[in-house]
Amino acid sequence: MSASDLAQVMEEYHRALDAFVKGDPEPNKKLFSRRDDVTLANPLGPPARGWSDVEKTLERAASLIREGEAIGFERISEYGTADLAYIV
Numbered sequence: 001m002s003a004s005d006l007a008q009v010m011e012e013y014h015r016a017l018d019a020f021v022k023g024d025p026e027p028n029k030k031l032f033s034r035r036d037d038v039t040l041a042n043p044l045g046p047p048a049r050g051w052s053d054v055e056k057t058l059e060r061a062a063s064l065i066r067e068g069e070a071i072g073f074e075r076i077s078e079y080g081t082a083d084l085a086y087i088v
Contacts, residue, residue: 006080021068
């Protein structure tokens with residue numbers, strides 16, 4: 001994954017997060033892998049592994065919030081290849 005590809009994914013994620021904090025997990029769910037090794041650890045928990053559990057966790061987390069607003073992002077670290085990308 002090129003730096004520009006990763007930047008594009010992050011823009012999509014920021015838009016998806018705007019929907020998520022308003023209670024809509026669907027745009028965010030579209031960005032996740034469907035592989036068995038997909039993981040999620042979000043502040044609203046619990047940590048999840050595997051698409052089925054990640055999907056349930058995203059839906060649960062989004063159901064806990066409404067009328068939220070993403071006000072900023074701080075990028076600490078990032079890495080991307082054709083097989084893996086992450087941002088902290």
